Amino acid sequence: MKEVYLDNAATSRVKPDNVLEAMNNYLTNIGCSPGRGGYECSLQASRIVLNTRLAFADFFNVNSSEQIIFSHNITHGLNYALKGLLSEGDHVITTSIEHNAVVRPLKGLEEAGIIEVDYISCDEAGILDPEDVEKAVCDNTKLLVTTHASNIIGTLTPVQQLGKIADKHGLYFILDTAQTAGIYDLDFADLKLDVLAFTGHKGLLGPTGTGGLAVSKEVAQEMEPLIEGGTGSISDKEYQPDFLPDKFESGTMNTVGLAGLKAGIEFIKEQGLKKIREHELELTDRLLQGLDAIEGIKIYGPKDTKLQTSTVSIDVADFDLGQLSFRLDDEYGIMTRSGLHCAPLAHKTIGSFPEGTLRFSIGYFNTAEEIDYTLETLEELMRTN
Numbered sequence: 001m002k003e004v005y006l007d008n009a010a011t012s013r014v015k016p017d018n019v020l021e022a023m024n025n026y027l028t029n030i031g032c033s034p035g036r037g038g039y040e041c042s043l044q045a046s047r048i049v050l051n052t053r054l055a056f057a058d059f060f061n062v063n064s065s066e067q068i069i070f071s072h073n074i075t076h077g078l079n080y081a082l083k084g085l086l087s088e089g090d091h092v093i094t095t096s097i098e099h100n101a102v103v104r105p106l107k108g109l110e111e112a113g114i115i116e117v118d119y120i121s122c123d124e125a126g127i128l129d130p131e132d133v134e135k136a137v138c139d140n141t142k143l144l145v146t147t148h149a150s151n152i153i154g155t156l157t158p159v160q161q162l163g164k165i166a167d168k169h170g171l172y173f174i175l176d177t178a179q180t181a182g183i184y185d186l187d188f189a190d191l192k193l194d195v196l197a198f199t200g201h202k203g204l205l206g207p208t209g210t211g212g213l214a215v216s217k218e219v220a221q222e223m224e225p226l227i228e229g230g231t232g233s234i235s236d237k238e239y240q241p242d243f244l245p246d247k248f249e250s251g252t253m254n255t256v257g258l259a260g261l262k263a264g265i266e267f268i269k270e271q272g273l274k275k276i277r278e279h280e281l282e283l284t285d286r287l288l289q290g291l292d293a294i295e296g297i298k299i300y301g302p303k304d305t306k307l308q309t310s311t312v313s314i315d316v317a318d319f320d321l322g323q324l325s326f327r328l329d330d331e332y333g334i335m336t337r338s339g340l341h342c343a344p345l346a347h348k349t350i351g352s353f354p355e356g357t358l359r360f361s362i363g364y365f366n367t368a369e370e371i372d373y374t375l376e377t378l379e380e381l382m383r384t385n
């Protein structure tokens with residue numbers, strides 16, 4: 001049976017060869033803890049971490065590499081930023097298409113009576129009007145946090161305009177780039193970001209267990225560390241270091257993961273973001289057109305690759321979406337995802353709550369043939385149901 005992986009919004013399953021080689025090299029030839037010893041292989045491990053940091057600073061156009069903080073994934077990074085920055089009486093602006101990685105930390109702080117949150121409604125296609133964001137700014141608004149793109153329907157948020165609004169009103173701007181890093185240009189300075197949160201295992205083509213934050217120096221100073229412990233630095237002190245990146249990086253680093261992540265960035269740079277994005281969007285166009293031609297399929301979202309990423313969600317008449325996703329995998333080897341995709345608020349926005357959607361998310365290693373096979377399979381299933 002063929003295997004067609006169309007769940008790249010969850011994680012990129014296929015990793016470039018150089019990612020596997022870098023991880024294998026670390027495990028086979030290095031294997032030591034970074035920043036914890038003076039012997040050669042520990043120094044080599046430290047160099048891997050440092051070089052990955054330097055690669056990210058360059059990739060996101062951040063002034064200095066110490067402004068890159070590594071975490072286990074973007075969920076941890078967003079928790080560090082939100083819980084580390086917000087305090088009693090703060091007001092936060094976010095959107096109605098956020099992932100639970102943003103919504104749950106905010107709801108927790110809201111329910112504890114610590115902060116107030118405005119969830120700005122996007123329209124049914126997930127489109128956000130920046131004017132609505134600006135109207136919500138009030139005296140105690142501390143920060144704006146938004147996703148760069150919906151993980152259900154791919155809709156892109158107007159980050160340039162949001163950055164300007166945040167800058168104008170003196171708000172911190174936190175961007176969740178889980179669905180766009182490694183595919184879209186992300187320039188920390190140009191977007192006027194204070195925190196750029198990233199996850200390593202999706203578009204950045206690294207392994208699971210990697211991710212982090214790019215932070216401005218101002219934010220880094222104000223942000224309280226959520227996790228404290230050993231950093232390999234100033235070990236004579238019983239208190240957490242207050243300098244970057246150690247303030248936020250306690251515990252042994254995921255060095256094997258970071259070795260792979262650095263190789264992921266190298267692969268992306270070598271291919272070029274434009275080429276990666278154009279390939280994904282070309283296939284998305286093909287998928288959208290094909291789905292549109294099948295009777296009984298409803299496509300959510302903008303249906304326009306100028307406004308969205310390569311993530312497409314549908315509803316299918318007369319099918320239970322969970323069963324359909326199972327059959328696509330079980331009988332045809334096509335891996336999709338059904339349900340709510342950790343974003344209930346976004347489903348309420350697009351009108352698919354509580355059933356959810358069937359989601360296809362295309363990655364750089366997918367082919368036109370795979371899209372055609374998926375469309376033919378769907379047609380056949382609908383005809384024979």
Ligand SMILES: Cc1ncc(COP(=O)(O)O)c(C=O)c1O
Binds near residue numbers: 009010178199
């Ligand atoms: C928009 C968005 N934010 C956050 C996350 C959480 O990513 P991770 O599980 O890597 O922390 C995801 C993952 O699906 C996502 O799509």
